[in-house]
Amino acid sequence: MILRHVTIDCAEPYELARFWSEVTGWPVSGEDSPGDPEVLVEAPAPVPGLLFIRVPEGKAVKNRLDLDWMPDERTRDEEVARVVALGATVHEDHRRADGLGWVTLLDPEGNEFCIERSAGERRAT
Known part of the structure; x- marks a missing residue:
């Protein structure tokens, strides 16, 4: 079994992913853009990526x-x-x-x- 992502619930996935991209130096996936409900920060293999998912509750x-x-x-x-x-x-x-x-x-x-x-x-x- 391989750990693929660490998933983080949030209100603004793209904005939070950009913060974590700056912190880690890892890129935001080229498939993601502002307003997307899910945004991935791609880690270097074999490290799991950080997946940010919009949820309604704070x-x-x-x-x-x-x-x-x-x-x-x-x-x-x-x-x-x-x-x-x-x-x-x-x-x-x-x-x-x-x-x-x-x-x-x-x-x-x-x-x-x-x-x-x-x-x-x-x-x-």
């Missing part, structure tokens, strides 16, 4: 699943600053004085995700 409670990201080109703190500049907001800051920890953020529609330390930061501690 987000009401904490996600039961969130994505944890580890930066590969920046430090955790640089990545947090970059995604905040793209439109995310810091939800919970779990960084510790010794450099350990992570940051929980919200995407533009309020979905939680985390940014952890990079592999280089992990090797250094």
Whole structure:
């Protein structure tokens, strides 16, 4: 069995897909356009893509699943600053004085995700 997509319910699939495309560097599918009810952000194989699907109800409670990201080109703190500049907001800051920890953020529609330390930061501690 292969995990093909991670599906995220949202109000505005194309707009949220564009945000996540900027965050990940992965392209929005060329088959998708503004107003579509489903929009795919295509990940490099074998990573599953992110599929955004329009639903009528808004987000009401904490996600039961969130994505944890580890930066590969920046430090955790640089990545947090970059995604905040793209439109995310810091939800919970779990960084510790010794450099350990992570940051929980919200995407533009309020979905939680985390940014952890990079592999280089992990090797250094």
